[in-house]
Amino acid sequence: MKFLAAGMLWILGMTQAVAETQDNAQLEIESAKRSVIEIGNEISEIEDRLVSPVSTKASLYVAVSGGRFFKPLTLKVSGAGITPISYVYTQADVQALAFGGVQPLPAIDMAPGNHRVKIVVHGMDERQQERDLVYEGIVRKGETHLKMLLSIVDNAAQRSAVATLRTW
Amino acid sequence: MQKLGLLALAISAAAWASSATAESPEAGSDLVQQLNQAAVAAGVKATPREHALSKRIYLYHYFSGDQFAALTDSRADLSLLDADILGTVPDGLMDLGMQSHAIAMLGDNGIARQPGTAITWFALAQRASENDHWPEAFQLADRALSESGLLTPDQVQEAHYIQVTASAQQNQLDKAHSELDKMTAGTRWQSFARYNLMLAMMRQDVGSDELAEFIKNEISITPDDYNERSLRDRFLVTAGRYEMRQKHYPEAVHYLRNVSKNSSATPDGLLQYGWALSKQWQYDQALQPWRVLQDNYPIVNLSVLESLMATAYVAELMQGGIKSLHVYEYAEKGMLTGLEQIDRLNDDALLLAWIQQWEKRLPETSGNEDDALHPALHNLQDDRTSRALISLFSTAPFITAQQQLQDVVAMQNWVTERKQYLQNLQTEASDNNSRFAEGALLTDINAATERLHELDNSILASVDTLRAEYRQPFRFATDSEKADIAHIESLILEAGTDTEASAREANRAMLLAGLAKWQVHEQEPERRAAAEADLRARQKQAKELNEQINAARTMQDQMASFYANTDSHLSSMAATYTKLEQLEQHLAQLRSEQEMRVVATAREHLDMLKSRLKDYLATTRLSIARLYDTELRRNAKTGGLGDDQ
Amino acid sequence: MGLNCRILLLILTVLGLSQANAAESDNTALLVGDKPGDLRLPAARGYGFSLREQLGKPVLLIWVGDCNIVCRDAVPKYEALAKRYSKDYPSLTVRVVRDADGDSYPRDTLSGMSELINDSHLPGAWKVSPVPAVMLISPEGVLDRILVGNLNRNLEFTDRALASWLSSTGLERQR
Numbered sequence: 001m002k003f004l005a006a007g008m009l010w011i012l013g014m015t016q017a018v019a020e021t022q023d024n025a026q027l028e029i030e031s032a033k034r035s036v037i038e039i040g041n042e043i044s045e046i047e048d049r050l051v052s053p054v055s056t057k058a059s060l061y062v063a064v065s066g067g068r069f070f071k072p073l074t075l076k077v078s079g080a081g082i083t084p085i086s087y088v089y090t091q092a093d094v095q096a097l098a099f100g101g102v103q104p105l106p107a108i109d110m111a112p113g114n115h116r117v118k119i120v121v122h123g124m125d126e127r128q129q130e131r132d133l134v135y136e137g138i139v140r141k142g143e144t145h146l147k148m149l150l151s152i153v154d155n156a157a158q159r160s161a162v163a164t165l166r167t168w
Numbered sequence: 169m170q171k172l173g174l175l176a177l178a179i180s181a182a183a184w185a186s187s188a189t190a191e192s193p194e195a196g197s198d199l200v201q202q203l204n205q206a207a208v209a210a211g212v213k214a215t216p217r218e219h220a221l222s223k224r225i226y227l228y229h230y231f232s233g234d235q236f237a238a239l240t241d242s243r244a245d246l247s248l249l250d251a252d253i254l255g256t257v258p259d260g261l262m263d264l265g266m267q268s269h270a271i272a273m274l275g276d277n278g279i280a281r282q283p284g285t286a287i288t289w290f291a292l293a294q295r296a297s298e299n300d301h302w303p304e305a306f307q308l309a310d311r312a313l314s315e316s317g318l319l320t321p322d323q324v325q326e327a328h329y330i331q332v333t334a335s336a337q338q339n340q341l342d343k344a345h346s347e348l349d350k351m352t353a354g355t356r357w358q359s360f361a362r363y364n365l366m367l368a369m370m371r372q373d374v375g376s377d378e379l380a381e382f383i384k385n386e387i388s389i390t391p392d393d394y395n396e397r398s399l400r401d402r403f404l405v406t407a408g409r410y411e412m413r414q415k416h417y418p419e420a421v422h423y424l425r426n427v428s429k430n431s432s433a434t435p436d437g438l439l440q441y442g443w444a445l446s447k448q449w450q451y452d453q454a455l456q457p458w459r460v461l462q463d464n465y466p467i468v469n470l471s472v473l474e475s476l477m478a479t480a481y482v483a484e485l486m487q488g489g490i491k492s493l494h495v496y497e498y499a500e501k502g503m504l505t506g507l508e509q510i511d512r513l514n515d516d517a518l519l520l521a522w523i524q525q526w527e528k529r530l531p532e533t534s535g536n537e538d539d540a541l542h543p544a545l546h547n548l549q550d551d552r553t554s555r556a557l558i559s560l561f562s563t564a565p566f567i568t569a570q571q572q573l574q575d576v577v578a579m580q581n582w583v584t585e586r587k588q589y590l591q592n593l594q595t596e597a598s599d600n601n602s603r604f605a606e607g608a609l610l611t612d613i614n615a616a617t618e619r620l621h622e623l624d625n626s627i628l629a630s631v632d633t634l635r636a637e638y639r640q641p642f643r644f645a646t647d648s649e650k651a652d653i654a655h656i657e658s659l660i661l662e663a664g665t666d667t668e669a670s671a672r673e674a675n676r677a678m679l680l681a682g683l684a685k686w687q688v689h690e691q692e693p694e695r696r697a698a699a700e701a702d703l704r705a706r707q708k709q710a711k712e713l714n715e716q717i718n719a720a721r722t723m724q725d726q727m728a729s730f731y732a733n734t735d736s737h738l739s740s741m742a743a744t745y746t747k748l749e750q751l752e753q754h755l756a757q758l759r760s761e762q763e764m765r766v767v768a769t770a771r772e773h774l775d776m777l778k779s780r781l782k783d784y785l786a787t788t789r790l791s792i793a794r795l796y797d798t799e800l801r802r803n804a805k806t807g808g809l810g811d812d813q
Numbered sequence: 814m815g816l817n818c819r820i821l822l823l824i825l826t827v828l829g830l831s832q833a834n835a836a837e838s839d840n841t842a843l844l845v846g847d848k849p850g851d852l853r854l855p856a857a858r859g860y861g862f863s864l865r866e867q868l869g870k871p872v873l874l875i876w877v878g879d880c881n882i883v884c885r886d887a888v889p890k891y892e893a894l895a896k897r898y899s900k901d902y903p904s905l906t907v908r909v910v911r912d913a914d915g916d917s918y919p920r921d922t923l924s925g926m927s928e929l930i931n932d933s934h935l936p937g938a939w940k941v942s943p944v945p946a947v948m949l950i951s952p953e954g955v956l957d958r959i960l961v962g963n964l965n966r967n968l969e970f971t972d973r974a975l976a977s978w979l980s981s982t983g984l985e986r987q988r
Binding site for chain 1: 229232240596597737740765
Binding site: 233574577581585 | 866
């Protein structure tokens with residue numbers, strides 16, 4: 001959608017820029033890039049809406065609040081009836097989380113009902129020592145798209161961090 | 169969401185049309201406002217939490233450097249409603265090489281007013297300066313510097329550099345000097361800026377003393393670092409050429425003699441040094457740097473070609489007669505070799521293969537001192553391979569064409585990967601549909617309903633049992649307790665009271681019965697609580713099972729209605745797949761055209777070299793012919809055979 | 814979703830800067846000239862590694878498997894080699910890739926080079942066989958060269974491959 005906004009503006013408002021560049025090759029390539037973003041957008045929509053119904057959908061997001069006492073290195077999600085998820089964090093990922101970004105993990109197919117979920121985040125503490133943050137609990141999947149936000153929150157008093165899970 | 173986007177665009181288009189008719193340069197489409205209106209119009213009822221989530225997903229992609237995901241992830245769609253997010257979209261577009269789109273978006277009033285866009289303005293200033301749009305570059309850099317806190321120190325220096333260069337390019341020397349004063353001395357950007365300012369000073373006929381003062385540091389210090397040394401040499405070569413044009417030959421020789429022996433400016437330095445010496449009639453000395461140049465650099469290097477021509481020219485000036493014939497012949501041989509090499513290279517198939525092999529090579533510095541320094545065109549580097557074609561990289565059209573080709577190749581890779589991915593999605597959708605059609609969920613629902621039915625029956629039975637217990641005199645007695653009490657009571661009846669012994673026996677039995685009954689009575693509250701808790705637990709279990717069955721039924725209905733549309737879903741996917749195929753075909757065509765463009769650019773350059781070389785060769789051969797002719801005439805007069813007695 | 818684990822089947826060609834080709838026509842096999850998907854692995858220490866994030870830099874991957882005694886002798890030599898080239902090509906990214914032993918990751922280090930753990934359970938892992946193998950991946954993400962076999966024997970080949978490959982990648986060479 002963002003592409004559409006930009007793209008349409010390009011069509012409508014780019015007369016001047018086009019006149020300035022007069023570079024057909026560049027314009028053709030930019031036009032192909034527009035198609036790439038447009039199709040990328042469509043595929044994202046397909047993945048989101050056309051592969052499985054919302055009643056089986058669950059999404060897990062990861063956020064870091066503070067990030068001083070714990071930096072994630074890997075994450076593992078497991079549970080009965082859930083396809084396990086593993087993720088390896090690079091420095092760029094951790095930086096994006098520290099800037100307030102929320103990481104969307106791959107969609108999870110989940111049947112309605114209660115599910116025991118275990119999330120292990122392996123990471124580094126303030127002294128660069130490796131340690132695990134573990135969340136283990138039961139989530140309830142209804143007939144709507146279940147959203148889960150794993151928050152890794154600094155606890156300044158204990159100079160550590162805790163992992164909590166919110167669902168809606 | 170697509171609908172929202174289209175609606176927003178419709179409003180945007182209308183606003184654009186009205187602003188266009190108003191002919192107001194200030195009028196923009198004010199995308200932010202229109203998108204917000206569009207969001208309301210489309211009835212988007214996202215909760216604040218959904219909205220915040222979408223925004224933070226966008227920021228995650230954006231900050232982790234995945235601009236493509238930021239622009240295409242449907243989970244981040246809602247973020248578009250935020251003006252601050254919109255302000256970063258042009259940056260993402262710039263990253264993807266979509267400059268025109270970025271400029272169009274930044275032209276929007278809503279975004280232009282946004283703070284926090286320094287990086288985007290900075291990136292646009294870079295592009296504008298690369299394209300020689302100097303007034304715009306100055307403005308854009310100014311805009312970026314207005315939020316300099318958002319830029320890194322290096323970016324701040326580069327933005328100042330753009331401002332100095334933009335002023336210098338417009339011959340506003342005072343302004344350029346004052347911008348230069350804002351820069352940190354000793355940084356590479358300050359050196360680039362000083363170089364460009366020096367060029368502007370030369371355009372305004374700077375005097376020798378002022379020039380010498382301006383570049384005194386360059387004369388006195390030779391950096392160890394190759395890139396820094398190349399830049400310093402570039403100052404000296406340019407100053408030397410300038411002084412030669414001014415006919416200040418001693419000053420020129422002074423600058424050029426100081427050019428180092430190993431930098432990107434060395435070939436040009438050697439060529440110019442020879443010329444400067446020759447201008448002072450030091451012909452023998454002039455041949456030395458040219459010989460060094462010819463021995464150490466490839467023949468198709470422009471400086472080498474010119475040095476061959478210069479060698480012949482100086483030989484003629486030396487008026488050495490037949491003695492200088494070997495110099496001419498050496499030059500002729502060198503030029504013929506150069507022509508041969510150019511002819512060999514000037515082959516489409518070979519150039520194409522070479523371009524495909526060396527696609528990513530960066531340009532070397534341009535030999536033309538009149539080109540203002542710009543880092544994109546001025547990667548001071550020593551390239552050891554493919555030296556025969558190295559001068560090709562210094563041309564801006566080649567670099568641009570090559571970068572465009574890179575973009576096309578990257579898009580082709582993307583299309584190939586996405587086709588596979590989409591096929592996987594199609595397979596997954598079909599598999600999901602088949603699994604649903606197998607009816608596993610329905611079977612589960614039926615089994616769960618059966619379980620619920622059994623549970624309900626057991627609950628009813630328990631309720632009946634409880635009611636019956638409440639009617640009992642001694643409630644919640646176990647079977648064995650009941651049996652014990654019954655047994656004791658039968659003993660009492662059997663014993664009777666006929667004799668004293670039997671009466672005693674009956675009393676004891678009655679005592680035992682009382683004790684047993686008391687014990688039952690004593691345990692009643694606990695047993696009753698347990699029985700009632702068990703009933704409640706089963707009732708709760710039944711309730712939960714019932715809820716699950718209802719949820720599963722709802723899901724079954726949802727799934728039924730979802731999978732009823734599987735054909736339509738698959739055809740949507742197929743339509744997108746077709747688009748990918750069309751794009752694939754288009755890109756294949758674009759790639760082949762672009763490769764031809766790169767080849768054409770390369771050939772154009774080679775043709776230029778060839779034409780120049782032919783001119784040199786013709787002049788050299790003419791000189792050789794004239795030399796023979798003169799010698800023949802002289803011999804004819806003296807009757808000798810050409811020996812210079 | 815998608816194929817996460819790319820299988821690399823190699824044979825060693827014999828001469829000079831040997832480039833290996835896929836030994837079988839398995840459509841999951843990586844070939845020289847391929848642009849493989851992301852390799853995303855945890856590091857023995859610190860942040861993980863993503864090949865996609867290295868675009869624009871030449872990458873040297875040294876796959877050592879569980880690294881036997883011969884391999885342990887060779888790895889420091891590769892470190893010296895990498896240091897030598899890093900002087901001229903500071904953007905050269907070098908990683909040693911070791912196998913995880915089931916769920917446990919190696920605790921020791923083989924050299925001063927950054928090490929990655931190839932944990933086959935992870936979606937971003939590659940299955941590389943045979944190992945040891947040395948891979949050169951271009952700044953555009955193309956698998957340019959592969960050398961398989963004894964690391965000691967391939968040290969000189971790797972040196973020569975790096976010399977020609979790095980100069981061909983068109984990177985800025987600092988002197």
